[in-house]
Amino acid sequence: MEKKASIVFIGAGKLAHHLAPALYRQGYPVVGVWSRTLEHAQDLAQRLGKSTKATNDWSQIPTAEIYFYAVTDTVLPELGARALAPQAIHLHTAGSMGLEVLVHKPNRGVFYPFQSFSEGGETDFEKVPILLESDSESVLQTMQSLAHSLSQQVFVASQSERQRLHLAGVLANNFVNALYQMAEQECQKAGLPFEILLPLIEQTAHKLHTLTPKQAQTGPAIRHDHEVMQRHEQLLQDEPLTQQIYTLFSQYIENHET
Amino acid sequence: MEKKASIVFIGAGKLAHHLAPALYRQGYPVVGVWSRTLEHAQDLAQRLGKSTKATNDWSQIPTAEIYFYAVTDTVLPELGARALAPQAIHLHTAGSMGLEVLVHKPNRGVFYPFQSFSEGGETDFEKVPILLESDSESVLQTMQSLAHSLSQQVFVASQSERQRLHLAGVLANNFVNALYQMAEQECQKAGLPFEILLPLIEQTAHKLHTLTPKQAQTGPAIRHDHEVMQRHEQLLQDEPLTQQIYTLFSQYIENHET
Numbered sequence: 250m251e252k253k254a255s256i257v258f259i260g261a262g263k264l265a266h267h268l269a270p271a272l273y274r275q276g277y278p279v280v281g282v283w284s285r286t287l288e289h290a291q292d293l294a295q296r297l298g299k300s301t302k303a304t305n306d307w308s309q310i311p312t313a314e315i316y317f318y319a320v321t322d323t324v325l326p327e328l329g330a331r332a333l334a335p336q337a338i339h340l341h342t343a344g345s346m347g348l349e350v351l352v353h354k355p356n357r358g359v360f361y362p363f364q365s366f367s368e369g370g371e372t373d374f375e376k377v378p379i380l381l382e383s384d385s386e387s388v389l390q391t392m393q394s395l396a397h398s399l400s401q402q403v404f405v406a407s408q409s410e411r412q413r414l415h416l417a418g419v420l421a422n423n424f425v426n427a428l429y430q431m432a433e434q435e436c437q438k439a440g441l442p443f444e445i446l447l448p449l450i451e452q453t454a455h456k457l458h459t460l461t462p463k464q465a466q467t468g469p470a471i472r473h474d475h476e477v478m479q480r481h482e483q484l485l486q487d488e489p490l491t492q493q494i495y496t497l498f499s500q501y502i503e504n505h506e507t
Numbered sequence: 508m509e510k511k512a513s514i515v516f517i518g519a520g521k522l523a524h525h526l527a528p529a530l531y532r533q534g535y536p537v538v539g540v541w542s543r544t545l546e547h548a549q550d551l552a553q554r555l556g557k558s559t560k561a562t563n564d565w566s567q568i569p570t571a572e573i574y575f576y577a578v579t580d581t582v583l584p585e586l587g588a589r590a591l592a593p594q595a596i597h598l599h600t601a602g603s604m605g606l607e608v609l610v611h612k613p614n615r616g617v618f619y620p621f622q623s624f625s626e627g628g629e630t631d632f633e634k635v636p637i638l639l640e641s642d643s644e645s646v647l648q649t650m651q652s653l654a655h656s657l658s659q660q661v662f663v664a665s666q667s668e669r670q671r672l673h674l675a676g677v678l679a680n681n682f683v684n685a686l687y688q689m690a691e692q693e694c695q696k697a698g699l700p701f702e703i704l705l706p707l708i709e710q711t712a713h714k715l716h717t718l719t720p721k722q723a724q725t726g727p728a729i730r731h732d733h734e735v736m737q738r739h740e741q742l743l744q745d746e747p748l749t750q751q752i753y754t755l756f757s758q759y760i761e762n763h764e765t
Contacts, residue, residue: 435678501689
């Protein structure tokens with residue numbers, strides 16, 4: 250068995266709390282955790298074996314083969330520009346940012362797990378898509394082997410491709426969630442519990458395993474049932490924003506029928 | 508054990524193909540199936556025991572205690588007005604229609620399973636919400652016992668409440684599905700497979716079991732991250748309808764933050 254590369258985590262937030270233990274479980278020695286807040290570094294380090302060093306002192310970061318910058322977009326530029334082991338591999342996890350934030354680090358890459366992580370719990374990375382980018386072929390190979398040890402879904406994607414994927418995620422997650430909120434509001438007006446919609450919501454998501462969204466479409470707009478659509482718009486007269494959204498969606502569905 | 512009421516199905520479409528066998532499995536004798544197309548009636552009848560009569564002749568519909576009108580909204584008014592066993596119980600399954608379409612039938616009700624049914628397969632009704640309405644207390648009791656024998660989620664709801672629930676369903680199913688379609692389009696532009704979004708999509712639906720949609724919200728709009736929102740709107744410049752929808756959703760999420 251090949252020796253697994255040693256790793257240091259810069260940052261001890263949500264993503265680091267899921268990613269570092271997952272790599273540790275795959276046999277990667279995580280030798281250090283740096284965080285601006287010592288307690289956060291210690292919290293994470295104690296989940297990674299006895300010899301993992303926790304520090305909030307940049308000069309005390311241990312030597313490693315790979316440095317993971319698992320920090321927010323806002324602090325990454327500052328931390329990525331700090332001097333640190335110039336010959337090591339430096340990877341950041343911020344999907345929307347490019348390689349260039351890792352300044353004066355020739356062996357650099359982006360290692361972007363495409364999932365939203367919440368506090369606590371463990372993540373099974375097996376089905377989490379991981380997107381990779383590097384300007385070095387050998388770094389890309391190291392990242393491929395790291396990523397494949399965690400996930401079955403590994404892709405190489407440029408910054409602009411990741412940004413478009415992020416947009417797709419906003420549509421399919423944040424905006425879907427906003428529709429759930431609008432639907433909840435209508436249930437409340439009807440005196441019915443929101444839970445009544447859960448089987449339909451699960452069915453809608455589940456259908457995507459066998460049908461394309463277009464094939465799965467049903468409802469008044471695809472049937473061009475303007476009587477029902479007008480009645481619904483009427484019902485939304487006290488919710489002008491939802492009403493406008495209703496009209497645009499009906500238009501979209503009618504336009505994209507075939 | 509009380510004797511279960513005998514049932515006839517008027518209509519042999521998708522809903523009847525799911526509902527009639529489910530009632531039959533619960534011990535209700537389904538004694539007849541009428542359909543305009545004899546083959547459809549026969550197809551369904553053969554799944555309901557040996558003595559079930561299939562017919563396309565209205566005058567040959569067997570006597571029963573309960574008649575289920577499981578037909579589309581467009582033909583229900585015509586069939587509901589036809590003369591048939593005036594003293595029996597008559598129930599229709601069309602959520603958007605009122606009791607009055609069952610003409611000259613004093614013992615009438617609406618029995619509306621809130622789910623979309625596809626061709627083939629069996630439906631486990633246990634988690635399918637069923638909405639009931641009647642202007643007769645004794646019919647309502649009979650419907651309650653029928654509905655509870657199938658499902659754990661039984662509600663009494665008026666026509667206007669059902670119509671609002673239908674609107675909620677369009678938001679949470681058809682429009683969600685349209686967002687999936689827009690997201691698929693963006694994945695294609697990035698050269699990435701749509702499947703990359705499936706874990707996120709399932710997570711979004713799954714969160715509703717523990718969080719309200721508002722609590723579950725994440726993303727650029729809730730963070731008021733206008734830089735990212737503007738970049739996304741830029742990426743959608745070739746999709747004016749999706750771009751407008753993006754803007755309205757961001758507005759909705761920012762407005763409904765607290």
